[in-house]
Amino acid sequence: MKNNFKRFFSSGLGQLTIPIISICLLIIFNLIRDPSFFSISIAHNNDGNMVLAGNLISIINGASELAILAMGMTLVTAACGGQDISVGAAAAIAGSVFVKIIKMCMFDFNSDIKAGYIILAFLAACVVAMLFGAFNGTLVAVFKIQPMIATLILFTCGRSIAYWINGGATPTVSSPIITAIGGFIPGVPIPTPVIIVVVMAVLFKLLFHFTSLELFTQSVGINGNAARLNGINSTFIKLLSFIILGICVAVAGTIGVSRLGLINHETLLIDIEMDTILAVAIGGNSLGGGKFKIGGSILGAYVIQMLTITLYAMKVSSTDVKAYKAVVIILLVVIGSPVVKKYFGRMVSKAKANRSEKKAKGAVE
Amino acid sequence: MSKAKLKVREPLTDTQLLMTITICIFIVMYGLAMLIFGGGFLRTQQIFDILNDNASLIIVSCGLTIVMIGGGIDISVGAVTSLVVMSCVMFYNRTGNMVLAALLAIGIGLAFGLIQGALISFLDIQPFIVTLAGMFFARGMTTILSVNPQKLPTETMDKLAGIKIEIPWLGYVANNGNVIPARMEIGVVVALLVVIAVFVLLQFGSLGRNFYAIGGNQTSALMLGINVKKTRFMSYVICGLLSGISGFVFMMHTGAGNATNAAGMEMNAIASSIIGGTLLTGGVGNVIGTFFGTLTLKTISKIVVTSGLNDPWWQSITTGGMLCFFILLQSIVLGRRAKKKK
Structure with missing residues (x-):
């Protein structure tokens, strides 16, 4: 099970962790903020066609x-x-x-x-x-x-x-x-x-x-x-x-x-x-x-x-969006930067080492 | 014959070669403009006009030259300038204190330089991404401060416009016989001082030499015992500081904060540096060249306007064309040099 998990992340799909995590975060944020954000409805446009409408559709369409x-x-x-x-x-x-x-x-x-x-x-x-x-x-x-x-x-x-x-x-x-x-x-x-x-x-x-x-x-x-x-x-x-x-x-x-x-x-x-x-x-x-x-x-x-x-x-105006986006970008690149990654890697390996030490101690006791 | 007497002429370095080309082109171009258009170009005021309008661009270009010599790039400068203009005008309108406004300008510029420099040099993030985000942040902040243009009070504007340096012997005699002296704004003095300070720093300061070293070859700079991270950090800090100063000079020139202020300034500044012979790969460049680069760029726009191509699109098309020409020139000149060395 663990191995499968590891293989999943070390394979090409591992590359998709950042976008998937960020989509999840955004979805959770929006769910807390306003669940109706995700509602999709069928509306009639000016020509009288049946069309899908809603925030999700406008995201997929706008992108x-x-x-x-x-x-x-x-x-x-x-x-x-x-x-x-x-x-x-x-x-x-x-x-x-x-x-x-x-x-x-x-x-x-x-x-x-x-x-x-x-x-x-x-x-x-x-x-x-x-x-x-x-x-x-x-x-x-x-x-x-x-x-x-x-x-x-x-x-x-x-x-x-x-x-x-x-x-x-x-x-x-x-x-x-x-x-x-x-x-x-x-x-x-x-x-x-x-x-x-x-x-x-x-x-x-x-x-x-x-x-x-x-x-x-x-x-x-x-x-x-x-x-x-x-x-x-x-x-x-x-x-x-x-x-x-x-x-x-x-x-x-x-x-x-x-x-x-x-x-x-x-x-x-x-x-x-x-x-x-x-x-x-x-x-x-x-x-x-x-x-x-x-x-x-x-x-x-x-x-x-x-x-x-x-x-x-x-209700952020379209000219102001840039500033907020810039903050998010900086956060993302900081998290993804080699130095921070290395730091976290070291933290994780340290924690692992601690755990195994404790285990070893427990075994001795 | 002793060897000491033989004077070996040193070949031009890359820096000098590219700078010389620029200065020659500028002189030839200006001379041609004098011959063809005459009129305004024959007066010294024309040069001072170009300087007056572009003092802040010169300051920003100096900062950018430092960053580019260090092998980086900063495209947030124009946006920071715009943010500084807007916040200074609003601050002055609230408090009426110009000295504090100047300090605010420097503070904002320094803050941008510090944060961007830290992200780039200590966290190893690509400078382009960081400064692009910085540009967006500054532009966004400008509109958050105010979407509508903000103006300084009229009497302050008049006062600011009154501070001018007049040079009678460079003036010209008007039709009615009066001598109209050449006028230079205080911003130009600031810009010239910045150019000289940066020149001295780059030429004689150890920090300045370190910029060349890390831009030329990072690994060997590291082996020479230069603190590469700190040096790169300093280059961004200086650039940020200069964009703050440039914002203040811009405000003194226009007297109004507007969300579209200094639009495209970063590109003009990069173009000025490139035209002035700063290499994009780092390690080569000279601030005097940058100064002439700005003059060349702006003289071309003046010529374009004078020659009747005053549709709004021609200016940026010629800027693009110039940029293309000089980038290709650099690539070819340096390619040939590299081949010769082999």
Whole structure:
């Protein structure tokens, strides 16, 4: 029994202890605070569809962009040992391109928004986001610049580029299809972004199943030189991780735009880079690269969203949430820091030694 | 011929090389601006304007340079500046005591530096994560203090605006024949003093040399008997202190606390340091370079505005472009050096 328990924790699942414990803590906290936090009801939205409503649903729904970005960020973190801080800005660019292309199509063909336009716009957004990903990736992989600094460039000017694409305006796009992407598909009570997250997760699973990307990424992250000597093209793997993140960024940007039906370059997915990095860290992935688990990052994203929604439920205003979140982050990283871990490890082993000593004494007596 | 007479010219060190490039670029750029745009650029007041507007940025960049030389990074500086501005303005409006407000500014900055430094150096947490959290905390605290902009009373503002240093011989003759002297705000004096103090510390102080040592190679610094943890801790403390001072200077310049104050300042400060030749990997850098880095950055924005590209997005796009150029330059220059050494 004990052995099984140990094996459970030393295996890959052990990585998920932090997110699971934090979710449990949040659930207990909310149960004590207000049990009705967890109620789920079926409501009718404006279009008269049956939809699920409640805090839990809004957590799972609201964390969609974060979860998608966290998947890509996990890969980048694992391969490069650093994080991309430009995801929010890049998502704003992708969203701007998405809206721009739809507007252009509408103007060119002088018609309403059709599904084809949206697919075309989404593909264009993907390409642009992948190009920006490749730009970041080139700086990191070829020029050997620290990821956070390399992505600082896009972080500085990304939102301005988004602003520039739309010529200083915040255009709106309204269409039942876009509402469906950002909200609910008629007849389906589950929010569409949640479905997209599931699809993305399955795609990642398939990618790892049919290619050796997971193994290669891990080996590049653990020791790039050793990986190179073993015949892995580490430059390419790093570049690829950024390009995959680019796709995630485009998807997240599209969802973000579809939710509101407009592109606002300043508020679209604002401050999401911090949350994304945090999701990766809470998911138990080392921020220094190497082994990773995408499931952990997704769970981490939900932990963060749950924290945010809990704070909102406690009547904390949206601008103030940052301060409280920062405190929680610091607490989490302090608990997870190597020094504190070592200290606790020593305490535990001391306690064990004491116990065994007592046992030995008892036996002698 | 005795060997002593042969004067071997020492090759430029990395620090000097990168700094020289920056200063050259600044001079060339400013010269071109003088030739092309003339007008404002021909007056010395233009330089003083740039200095007046960016005194707090210069101070923050100095702090950041120290941290970056030590091999770390601090992105909370802008948010701390904003928090200091807001709390000083509110404090002054309650009590009316400027000296205590200045002490408060320094206190807040020091507190951030102490806590972040302790977390980073004694608990071994990644500096980026800690200071990102610090940035969020400071921004959040600013809005908790007040969502609405807070202003200093008008008479105080007038008094603050009155404290200016006028340099008549650097002024220019206006159309009506009056000599308009060049004006420099008191904040610029503070900024220049900070630059000199940090320069002396880095060049001659043992603590300053230790920053270079731990940034260059932590293990060998440890073997040399340098207390690496304490040195790194000190770098963050100094950086925090300087962001406190910068907040106060910012307040003297604008006179109003606003939640969006100093937005993006951390990125500008990092950009200034990088442009000035501070290496992101640590161990290389010079505060004089940082000073010119800030000037270069802000001169470019001025040129962008003067040349008619005054849409709001061009400034940060050019900043990004500059950053990209200098980061690549660093990477290439140092890559070639490393190859030569081999």
